[in-house]
Amino acid sequence: MVDEILTIVLDGAIYASWLFIVALGLTFVFGVLKILNIAHGGIYALGAYSTATLVPIFYSLGMPEQLVILAMLVSALAVAIVITPIMERGILRRFYGQDEVLIVLVTYAIYLVLEDVQKLIWGMNSLYVSEPRELLGALEFGSLYYVGYDLALIGLAIFCGLFLWFVLNKTQSGKIVLAVIHNPEISGCMGVNINKVYLAAFFIGAFLAALAGSFTAPLISVQVGISVAVVIESFAVVIIGGLGSIPGAVIGALIIGMARAACVHKLPEAEIFIMYFCMAGMLIFKPKGLFQGAQARKI
């Protein structure tokens, strides 16, 4: 029984960590730019593809195995550096202030373009890059073995969440971002360069999406179509937690991760349904999510 509970908690935490890293970027971009970015899934896939491309090159250069994590970070960073100016400066900036539905459609169009970009660059074949997963060995918990890499994802998620919280709440730049979130017009009047803040916020969101893809690549076969489930599940997380809320993303990811793990172990028939059940329940009883506070009405 204890073994089983431990297994459910560990499985749930690993899944929630992955979900949180993906959803964190999505919720942050919404919080600052007020954009529900469906293309987030496409950036996740680009992160996975770039890692699957860069890591074999890294190994072929005979670099020390431990530094492969650095190569994965670089590949995520490269994706964010390339995609941010194209998406934020080139496309999204032209739609700020427009109807939210229109912006969602624009990001959906970008998502479709990114799917085709993946096909153009990498073709239809799957890529495998499972080597980094062997880096940390396996650990025994109860009667089961867990791969150290999977457990390290929990640490990565905690680090990402704490780092973003620290930057937003304890640094001057973060406070400027919070001011823009609260009221972009007044922040602009006070001398804040709104465009720069938007660009930086989008960069962070894109980096987090690419980072999630990059660290997921060793677990999966990287192929066209991997972004679909990611988009749906990260939306579920931010709907439960509240759009734009970082603590909300933590709780949303934990609720879905733990509920899913408990279902797989104890009630497998409900696994496919549980995420939608949580989401539907939240939409009925708290439509703005768990952590969406009261909003002041602007006159």
Next chain:
Amino acid sequence: MNFFRQCLILTSSFLISLLTFVGISNADGHKGFKLGVVTFLSGPAAEPFGVPAWNGGKLFIKLLNEGKAPAPYNKIGFGGMKITAIPIDESGGATKQVQEFRNLVQRDKVDAVLGYVSSGDCMAIPSVADELKALTVLYDCGTPRVFEDASYKYVFRTAAHAAMDNIAIAKYLIEKGHDISSIAGINQNYAWGKDSWKDFSVSVKKLSPSSEIKNELFPKIFSGQYGTEISALMNSKAKVVHSSLWGGDLQSFILQAKPRGLFKRTQVVFSAGDHVMPGLGNKYPEGVILGARGQYGMMAPDTALNKWFYKSYMDEYGVFPAQPPYRMVQGLMGLKMAIEKAMETNGGKKPNKDEIAAAFKGLEFDSPGGLVQMRLGDGHQAIQPHAIGKTAKDKDGNITVTDIVRYKASCVNPPNGIKAVDWINAGFPGADC
């Protein structure tokens, strides 16, 4: 005036010549055979299934049009008619596929449609095919329900359904003395996965009544993350874990389960596990019992027809053919044989769909995977021999399939008129092993 008359005669002659030429061209066009080919060309099922299947199909159509295939497939195209293929992407779900099917038949006026990997699509298309009276060959999908729950006049499936895969694996486990006192399964949550698990678990229970089902998992298709499922399977401590996962899902499952020791702790069986071997290479685990949904790829029979196809595919694409190209070529071979049989009885004219359907019913033809017999579903559903093997490393350290056991078609397929699950429950009456 004379000049005017001469101009008129010249213009009329030119117009008549032009019309005659167009008429001849059209008549020539009717001598060709327009074939809609539907398979996954994008999405997660494309790389492991749709693309290699279409690669095999494209190559075979090219060789047929050049008359370079061996006997009995050496006549150009289909009965002398050159084949023009219109490939369509199968991704997008059953509703989209029904629309694409209507487009092929009503707008593009194809002579036949060959396609469908997804069991969901195979359940949706046949009733529309009969409504439109469109000759349709299902080349790949596995659910037994297509012809068990209904009958169709213009629809044929040239590959055996999934019952064969799972019955053969259950028999293999018993014959090879594996411990099947407890079983667990991880199969996708749709027709293919559900039917595969039902056929396997019922077969095991029939062959070994004391066997206990420990866990039945049905994750959604294309979920990609199986960490929790792997824990649940390992916790169940089942002696055998069965899976009909395919494509990217199977690849991800293998990559995630291997470092956690699932393949060392329990005997894993993959009912359709061969098609990811070309991609995964040595990342594929040893000791896995697997089927290829027929005698395909590394388990193909040592016949001249197979050697020709295997070599042609290797020469063209530089990789060995797994099940998908075999099955598409099998579909094309069945269609070709049916058309040419129909032409033998109608004086060599291009046969209409009723003539082809009549010739297709109960047809038998050789394929690289062995003899295909349209025996079930009143002559609309194929049965074929099967093979099951086990992965191991060869002397060069490469993953290969050994310990292969071959099963006659009549050993692992039910007779006509009996549902697969009823046949299994009845104890495989009439099985000729």
